[in-house]
Amino acid sequence: MLSKKSVNPLKIILFSLMAMTIILTLVDIVWVTYTRSIDVTIQGVNYQLGAENSNDVQSESVRIKGSSSRSLNGLRTFKGTITFAHDTITVPEESREAVIHFDKNGYGPVIYGYFETSSSGVVMPRVYNSGVLFADSDFRSVTFLRMKEVVAKDGSKGGGWNGGDGLMFAGPATTREQALIISNELMKRHLQNADYVGGHFILK
Secondary structure: OOOOOOOOHHHHHHHHHHHHHHHHHHHHHHHHOOOEEEEEEEEEEEEEOOHHHOOOEEEEEEEEEEEEEEOOOOOEEEEEEEEEOOEOOOOOHHHOOEEEEOOOOOOEEEEEEEEEEOOOOOEEEEEEEEEEEEEOOOOOOEEEEEOEEEEOOOOOEEEEOOOOOOEEEEEOOOOHHHHHHHHHHHOHHHHOOOOOHHHOOOOO
């Protein structure tokens, strides 16, 4: 008569734990790298930093449409368009899709690459720096550092910004005070980064 081999309970427990670990790891990878569709319109305000510019406030709305994903290290990438209702960028419409790579502090530079044909027929590559986007996880609360446009000697267009009198957008908001709260909250990790003016900067 054949005798049945007994199964070691410890092996069953170890196997179950290993299987559970693998499953949880796979679920975590799928969750972290999951791509989500984004299509939101946010009502907010344009404003300028600096106490002397406290009256420089205009209502504005922005539509953010595209997709958002995270890499295995948790960093976000957005691919799509950012369209302000009362402002247009000097980039051809067919080139207005941006790929925004956010760093660990939420800093997401909005840069467009396109080609421009000169009067002599020469095709030149161009780069346009529109600003920097900070957004919450679902892009329903955002702030945008708006670059002042500067045209370089070679014809390329870019911009500059500073924390003293820089141009901003934030929403959802209806007042400058609400917008400042949103901007400081979304930019908190960036403003407290030791590499950025000592890590103790507050937008005012």
